[in-house]
Amino acid sequence: MQRLPTLVARIANGVLDPSASPSIASRRAAAAFTVDGRHGFGPPAAQLAIRELRDAARRFGLGVAAIRDAGHLGMLAPYVEQLASKGLIGIAFSTSEALVHPAGGRLALLGTNPIAIAIAVKGEPFVLDMSTAAISAGEVIVHAERGTRLPEGRAIDAEGHPTLDPSAAMGGALSPFGGPKGYALGLGVELLVAALAGSELGTRVHGTLDVDKRSTKGDALIAIDPAALNAAGVEDRASEYLHELRSSPPAPGSAGILIPGDRMRAERARRMEAGILYPAGTWRRLLALGREEVRTDA
């Protein structure tokens, strides 16, 4: 919802085509293919990739899809979760506008480059979906609007000094999570996606935050059929292992051990029950957008 005004402006500016149908652009090898998003929305392109990947994983053991010229996919979790719900392993990577500085650097030269992994486990699947930035640009904006300070280690100012001031961070860069290792991983995603999708790198990535440039980011999805490799039983063992983790003693001051996907599922259940709360600003912008659109139609 936060992104809807941007999407509407992108359509109005002709850089996002709401009627585009994604297509398989090339399939030079049996288990690898490219999806052309045709400058339309991201989710239909990802759904096409997932349908084809399921087939490739069943036939060849695994498959890879590269997506280019598509809009923002949104959270990666639902896509890899769909693969895991069919007993497949799902792995996804995306690039995004350069907002993150390299370790030791002070310019924003890398995307927030998320990684998602989903694996079928007896009971609920394991679903990891994490950005390689220490904080999201959206969270920095929320801190700025609320007048609160950032947690430590999340961002630098324009001179490259660590900052807790959200306004200074907006003029500087987000930090990679976990220092040099998180930077290395985010850079790995940046190069991996570009190598697969032929998409752009660094500051030449556009089209998800702005309203006037075509999308030049990329996405890559891998699906693997574990049944092609190994005998059954791992789903049960994995479930026992996750139980062992959850019930292991917490460190002093810790509320307990979480498994990636737990919080997302709890939040989803809560919202299905109680409804979805939007920040007042987002809601007002949506109402204004509705009125504008009505005027445009009239």
Next chain:
Amino acid sequence: MQRLPTLVARIANGVLDPSASPSIASRRAAAAFTVDGRHGFGPPAAQLAIRELRDAARRFGLGVAAIRDAGHLGMLAPYVEQLASKGLIGIAFSTSEALVHPAGGRLALLGTNPIAIAIAVKGEPFVLDMSTAAISAGEVIVHAERGTRLPEGRAIDAEGHPTLDPSAAMGGALSPFGGPKGYALGLGVELLVAALAGSELGTRVHGTLDVDKRSTKGDALIAIDPAALNAAGVEDRASEYLHELRSSPPAPGSAGILIPGDRMRAERARRMEAGILYPAGTWRRLLALGREEVRTDA
């Protein structure tokens, strides 16, 4: 060299078979296969996987190999680098003995679970090889031997409190790098490798640090042929982008921006020229091992 005494003891104890030849254990799907290490050394099993993966990537666009019942592979970098030297993308994951605590937990329940990614770039390839622990067990031992303190955030003591004392860390657990995100990633590797290789999880992983248990860890390698997906030109653009990163302004107090693989290559070149320095303790243990072996032969 540091591990050679352990390997010799493992052979003497009959849990490592120095004459084992790895074999392809199963190939139920065209592009996916399992390597049975037959309780021999790790590197021959990985080399077999790489030969087969090159073929799978050329034929199908990508391939995945799961390795089980093999010894420690050593650094993952050389394996993925071999794939990148043939123009392929190489991705590798391994599990290891549980040394790392979950975020918020205090028991060692995860391996140091390294991730490696290599991508061909014009000039030298991009080679990332990182553990998901904040520090290696070997580095903690070096700090203990030298009587130096650990950097902050690397380990906890037996009660779960962060510690700078290497002896306390050896009785506690290593921390995941980057807090909850690094933990989530390490857990993803733990589950991914087990799901592919059918290997063990958490504290049931044995056989690389001990001298009396068979190896129950696993490894997974993925090779992707980018030529199957997308037109040429990315290798040049990637090279320009890495140049842009390297030459971008450093943050205050920073010596500059490194690209994963730079340090490894510089160190390799230095050692090829000047020879390899071993810590005195390692060298003495190797000399003692040689004398022991001579006595055994006599």
